[in-house]
Structures are given as structure tokens and as C-alpha cells.
Amino acid sequence: MLRPRTLYEKVWDAHAVANLGGGEWLLYVDRHLLYEVTSPQAFDGLRASHRSVRRPDLTLAVADHNVPTQNRAGGLGAIDDSASRLQVETLERNARDFGLPYAGLTSARHGIVHIIGPEQGLTLPGATIVCGDSHTSTHGAFGALAFGIGTSEAEHVLATQTLIQKRSQTMLIRIDGALGASVTAKDIILAIIGKIGTAGATGCVIEYAGEAITALDMAGRMTICNMSIEAGARAGMIAPDEKAFAWIEGRPCAPHGAAFDQAKAYWRTLPSDRGAVFDRTVSLAAADIAPMVTWGTSPEAVTTIAGQTPDPAMEQDPARRAQIQRMLAYMGLEAKQPLNGLPIDVVFIGSCTNSRIEDLRAAAAIAKGRHVADGVRALVVPGSAAVKAQGEEEGLDRIFVEAGFEWRDAGCSMCLGLNPDRLAPGQRCASTSNRNFEGRQGPGGRTHLVSPAMAAAAAIRGRLTDVRELA
Numbered sequence: 001m002l003r004p005r006t007l008y009e010k011v012w013d014a015h016a017v018a019n020l021g022g023g024e025w026l027l028y029v030d031r032h033l034l035y036e037v038t039s040p041q042a043f044d045g046l047r048a049s050h051r052s053v054r055r056p057d058l059t060l061a062v063a064d065h066n067v068p069t070q071n072r073a074g075g076l077g078a079i080d081d082s083a084s085r086l087q088v089e090t091l092e093r094n095a096r097d098f099g100l101p102y103a104g105l106t107s108a109r110h111g112i113v114h115i116i117g118p119e120q121g122l123t124l125p126g127a128t129i130v131c132g133d134s135h136t137s138t139h140g141a142f143g144a145l146a147f148g149i150g151t152s153e154a155e156h157v158l159a160t161q162t163l164i165q166k167r168s169q170t171m172l173i174r175i176d177g178a179l180g181a182s183v184t185a186k187d188i189i190l191a192i193i194g195k196i197g198t199a200g201a202t203g204c205v206i207e208y209a210g211e212a213i214t215a216l217d218m219a220g221r222m223t224i225c226n227m228s229i230e231a232g233a234r235a236g237m238i239a240p241d242e243k244a245f246a247w248i249e250g251r252p253c254a255p256h257g258a259a260f261d262q263a264k265a266y267w268r269t270l271p272s273d274r275g276a277v278f279d280r281t282v283s284l285a286a287a288d289i290a291p292m293v294t295w296g297t298s299p300e301a302v303t304t305i306a307g308q309t310p311d312p313a314m315e316q317d318p319a320r321r322a323q324i325q326r327m328l329a330y331m332g333l334e335a336k337q338p339l340n341g342l343p344i345d346v347v348f349i350g351s352c353t354n355s356r357i358e359d360l361r362a363a364a365a366i367a368k369g370r371h372v373a374d375g376v377r378a379l380v381v382p383g384s385a386a387v388k389a390q391g392e393e394e395g396l397d398r399i400f401v402e403a404g405f406e407w408r409d410a411g412c413s414m415c416l417g418l419n420p421d422r423l424a425p426g427q428r429c430a431s432t433s434n435r436n437f438e439g440r441q442g443p444g445g446r447t448h449l450v451s452p453a454m455a456a457a458a459a460i461r462g463r464l465t466d467v468r469e470l471a
């Protein structure tokens, strides 16, 4: 009998082309996604060495980070910032020159790179997926092995459809039991990062398991895998199940008919075997997780909405004490300050963490029949053109617009300040994105990471609010 293997080990073994020695392996890559920020030098490298792209058919390019999320009718000319415009133009030219599929700004396939991969059926269980972006971990929700790569690695993948990799350690994170009302996937992953820290899973591929994970829809599973990187992990994965298969079936690039059934038979062999050994295991009880909110400038600086900021004076370790002081000063907060009721200026509902249709429905359920508080600016930015169209079909756009939210076109938007959607210095934002680093949403901006429903509640009240008061 074969040694029991984890999901990660099975996907790895199925893609290992050659042992290169010294712990390095050549790994076959099933899908390569590209966007404008990290790809230009990879293409320059190909040109310099007179190489072509080995498998354009397994590649997809899209511009997302630098694109404006309104007034896009003018095409690339609508991008005011010349550096941003150049990046998007360069990606378009590279896609054209190397014959790659490209989801243009006005295409129905356009959206944030990690949103459109699954949507198009490019993301499949058991596949290896790479992209020059850390949140590539998102695709692990389907039982794919998906991770971010550097620009020189992207060049290697473009030229050979393979990548040199070392095997990672494995970590099992179990969330047992059922979540309470209004507690979401975002709260699970923030609670995990609060527990293990931003370096807690360094070097590991995480597998998330337990009833609370199995019970999540695919959107929630993607939210969790998306933020694996914020716990330091190389990737996050969830065992593919019937829910995942049903989600994939019928998508444009997924296998169809008999090929789908055949693929499904293989996908069913992927979940970790009973007795498979993980290097580390962490468990949380779902019942202990509440709506979460970050108070500092690292995703691990997080507490429940009923919680308060820490008191640096209570901290024994001087380095840690100084770090807390710095975070509080940047965030404009005091020690032991309650988070519930803290006034905010901006609300951002979007990003590859939380801009799928399920996220927008959750936010709309809170916004419906209410109005954004005076003086608050609230943005809803669907993750893709398809999510936007679906939202409009369901009337979510009307709910949001009537409630005083702005309804935008797809893109990374205010998740990071590479496009016109930015915070002004000192502005405080309840955001559904994944990073709250200093200046992340604009220089001097202050970010509180929350779930979509919590963000909508903050918009309505004009303050960080326990969504359970409005649900």
C-alpha cells in the first residue's frame, strides 16, 4: 500500500518532471496568469534571448492593478497617470507580440486576475497555477497548487511551461464546528492570522479543513486561501469536493461532457489520505470566532469587533512594545480604545479577497433600504465584469446606489494605491481587502480589514459596527 499523502503531495507528485538535486525539482505548470505590474521584464528577457512562449494556450493576461474603475469608455486613453497607462499598454503589446490570450479592459472576461481565473474555468482541482502575484494562493480553494512567482520565474514559465521549486512543509489548519450568525470566511482567516501571526505559516503550504471550511461556499473558500500569504504561507489549499466540481462545471475553459466526468473521477482522488502526515497542525473552534477587525498595520494586529486596541505598557518585550506604539500612532488610535463605534471616512468593498457576487450580496443585504452615513464615501468594486453584470442582473447595483454607494468597474481599485482610487492622508477606511500596511490604500491612509457585511455596516453607521446589530 502506498504511503498516505496529503493533497499538496499528490498535486506535487503529479507535476514533478525531474529531480534537479539539492532539493530542487522541475515542476510542470498547468496555468500561467499574467498582469501588468510584474510581467514587463519577463517579456524583455524572452525578447533578449529570442524565445517564444511555449504554451500560449495555457496563459492568460489581464490588466487590473493600474486600471481606473470608472469612465473607461475612452479605453487606455482614460488612464490619466502616464506610468499606469504605459504599464497597461506594455502588457497589451506583449500579449499581442507573443500571441497570448488577453482579457482587455472592455472585455466581458476582464477583472482582477485571481477572480477571472476561476470564473473562466482555468482554475481546476489538482492543477498547478502560477502568477507573479502573492495572492495567487486564492486558486487553492479548488484544490489547485497555486502560488506567486517572481519575474525571472515568470520568464522561465513563459519559455518552458515549467518552474524550479523546492518542496514546502505542510500545515493543517482545522476549523471545527459551525460559525455563528454573521461570521464569515473573512473572519475565519483574520482569526487564524491573529492566532498564528504573519509569520505563522512561513515556508508552509496550508491545507484548511474541518466542518466550518467544508460548509463554506466557493467564494468563502477563495477568501480564506487568498489570505494564506498574509500568514506567511507559500500557498493555501482546500480539498476539492462536489461543491467545487459543481461550481466549475460549464465554465468556458473547464473540460466539458465526458472529459469533465473523467476529470471529476481524478479530482475525487485528490483529498488528503487518511493518516497523511502534516508537519504542523493548528485547530480553532468555529464557535469562538466573531466578526473581526484589524486595528494596526499588519493583518495579525486584529481583534473582534467587541475588542479594543492593546496597551503597549502591558507588553514585556521592548521591540514588540515599540511596534504596537508605532502602529497605534500611525492608525491615530489610543491604547485600550474600543473598536466598535470608531468613526470612519471611507468604505471599500472589493479586492481579490472579497469582490465576488456572494460578497456583494452579503454587503447589499446590510445596505438594503438604508443609507450611507453623512460624510462617508463608500465604494463597491466588483472583482470582474462578470460579477458586475451578475450584480446588475440581481439588482444589487440599485440597492447600493440608492443607499449612496458608488458602483464601479472591476479592478484592484482601493486595495492598493496604484490607480486613482486612493485614501487621502489620515483618512480611515473599513476595507474588505487583505492588507493594512502603512500607506497601502494611499499615503497616510488608515485601513481596518473587515468582512463585506462589516464594511457595509460601517458605511451605514459611519463607524466600525458589529454587523450583528444591523443584520
Ligand SMILES: CC(C)[C@H](C(=O)O)[C@@H](O)C(=O)O
Residues within 6 Å of the ligand: 037, 038, 065, 132, 133, 134, 135, 148, 416
Ligand atoms: C503588485 C503585486 C506584486 C502585489 C502582490 O504580489 O501581492 C499586489 O497584488 C499586492 O496585493 O500587494
Ligand code: SF4
Residues within 6 Å of the ligand: 064, 065, 112, 114, 133, 135, 351, 352, 353, 411, 412, 415, 416, 433, 434
Ligand atoms: S486586489 Fe489587491 S491583493 Fe488582489 S491582486 Fe489586486 S492589489 Fe493584490
